[in-house]
Amino acid sequence: MLKKVINPILFLPLALFINSLEVLSTEKKDFIDKILEEKSNTPFINYQEIGKIILNNEELKSLHNLVTSASFNLSSQIAKRYPSIDFQANGLPKYVSGKKYSSNSQTLKTSQFTANPSININWDLIDPLRGSEITIAKENLKIAENNYEIKKKDLIQEARQRYHTYQKSYQDIKNKKFTLDLSITSLNNAKAKLDAGIGTKFEVLEAEAQLSRDKQSLNEKKIEHEINKISLKEILNIKEDLEINKEQNLIGFWNHKLNKNIYEGLDKNLSLQNLLLQKSIKRNQANSFLSQNKPKIYISNTFSTTFSKGDSLSTSIDSKKSGSNYTNTVSLNFSWSLFNGGQNKNSFKSKIADAEAEEYAFKNLKNVLKTNITKAYLNLKLNEEKIISTLKEIESSKESLRLSRLRYDVGISTLKDVLLRQSDLSNAKSKNINALYNYNLNLDELERLTFLEISKNCMDNNNNEIKEKQSICNNSI
Template sequence: MLRKLIHPILILPFCLYINSQEALLSKANNSIEEILHENENQIFLNYSDIDNITLKNNRELKALESLVNSTMFTLSSKIAKRYPSLDLQASGLPKYTSGKNYNSSSSTTKTSQFSANPSLNIKLDLIDPLRGSEIKIARNNYAIAKNNYEIKKKDLIKEAKSRYHKLQKSYQDIKNKTLSLDLSITSLKDAQSKFDAGIGTKFEVLEAEAQLSRDMQSLNEKKIQNQINKIELKEILNINGDFEINQKQKLIGFWNHKLNKNITEGLANSLSLKNINLKKSIKENQAKNYLNVYKPNVYISNNFTSSFSKGDSLSVKIDPEKSGSSYTNTVSLNFSWNIFDGGQNKNLYKSSKADVKSEDYSYKNIENVLKTNISKAYLNLKLNEEKILSSLKEISSTEESLRLARLRYDIGISTLKDVLVRQKELSNANSKKIDSIYNYNLNLDELVRLTFLEISNICNEENNLIKNEIQSICNI
């Protein structure tokens, strides 16, 4: 009779306790959701849209584009030196002169005259020792500006894709922590049920409560991190308003290129190495110009001057209808020659030649850095392929281990501690899979950036089979 009375009495507080825990959990989640979801109309952002949106919206690229245009106009101005220059001058257009000249020994004369004196000068440099090198320098600067634009563009696209993957990863982290939270709620219910039935301990209930609290905190942290990642992606893409992405994490493709090909293509296509060669060429041309100063500059010129007048000048009686004109045309071949300047330009020549050697060392250094970065990205890609496969196996094993541990706990031959350990192992296994897919995609984007090769949608089974394993990355 007493036993029949005890059970209803114990069940009531148990139900109230579980309800209170769920209410607290719901309240905590709602407060986070209120912070995170205060959004306007959403647009959907695909991974394939990142390139176009970055090119269209990013302000850094627009600034570099203006710099490219500036160097292009500078090049045009240097090329213009190949063509003749034309100068038109006019001394009074028109000019009016009036006056009176008194002399006691002669008649008084007067002046009242309109005049114009235009002149036209044409000059063409036949031999300009500096012109050729200046055009080459301007052309190289233009090429460097274009390369810098491409470098920045590719870096920004890579960074935007990295933030996209990071946001996608954070959605999967939320999903994983939500699963852990659900498992912790189940564990707490089981522990409380056993305690109320007299076959469990208070320690197990407290342990389950602590695990539930940790999972709640971890989930909230992941939600906040998700929102931060979203803001960072929005910032680099310069998007107005809210947006949403495909939350499902997947491999963006496969890398079917051998390591040697990666290094060869990366060095051949590297814009940074091309810029170093261009800078070296600029310094060589600057050095030449310091010596070319000592060479003569030869040019031909044609100077045409004319004069038109109407009226009288220094006449006793002014004739307003009197007019006159004259012209002179002079063609000449000229040259100028800077013979000696105290050795100033010779020393500047030596300085530029020393700078040329420094570019050789810079080239070798960047070349070694590129080889290292390409090799690291390639090997990390292969490592993450293995991690993806091993994490999938680990998830399968830990799911079964958790199921068996819960069955053992239910029938009383195991403790809640064992269930919580298996539960944590499952969460860790899911995190490993999420991280390995995230890093795999980052490695792919980095290899594309470094080598200029393309990601394939078709998996090369021969390259991607894991030794002594039936599973392959091609099946993911």
């Protein structure tokens, strides 16, 4: 009785199909290799902690010193309200010796130690410049404080952007390694078909070329990953290695309407406040030039005394002779600069023109901020839609790749079609990664521009929680 021999080629489609399913399931695995794994003893940087860590930034420390300098300058200007006391001593002590000869009189000698201390007290009762100088110092201090806050918020936003970029690079590597594994499977399938006599050398070469491109792309993403880490460490002023949360999720939701965004952003913007302060400073400087032509009234008190030991202009020196005297003078003083050729008047007009320039700068910045807030808000809504659409695209691409592999396994499709579907899936994943990345950047930008808070709950226009299936709200935070 003849035994039936089953051709092993008949099992090839089944083997290829099982291999395809195994590769598609590898998406759930962690593809970050050991090169990118952080050491267990490195500090873990949480997204919420960036605001505290950024205080260690060197540029921010420099601005903090400028705030301190402006504070001391204000104290210096305020001190002008109080009396000033000066101590002066002409010779402490002073020794005078000499002779005075005259043919008509006796020769006189001098040998004497003297000391002449004096104390001067001045108090400006009316100083036209003092009020403007104190006001300018206060406004300069406020500007320095605002500049510090502006830079701090800018650095926080920049650090968060670098954090998101570094986080995104993990996902890019994961996606590229997933694609690389698909290409390895495609190459193995092409070689298996060639060995079985039902494939072509051209398909093997095509699969090898795709595998080479995927390896190169993966290496590029690894380099970008290391550069992103260096950039994040630089802005956080961290010398050692660091570790972050590798998962890419939504950091929150934006439940504020556009009109509220614009109103809050313009009302609380510190750069706009600085322009108003600069305008006020220019006007106070202009008034100070006019004040120089106003009278100044001050009280002065001078107490002077003289102590002496020895003799002066005497025929015989008595070294034990001593004496002292004192005087105290109190006066009300008045000074008034009447004319200086129009210098102060022209300087006044110059500062008024500068103040008007600050007004135009204020209006221009206001328009720029409105535009930036609107663009960030609209881009956020656009990226919300992209996140949802790319998720659908990923599911569709997965199914297309699965069907394409089945068609290829049974010989009714080509490897070229499989590679195209494989590329479509990789691109869909990349689009979703970019959409999540840009969405989080838009949230950080809106928070920076409007001073409003990112919410952890997803609400509609009526402050009701959204529970629709096809919604951005279903993405985990």
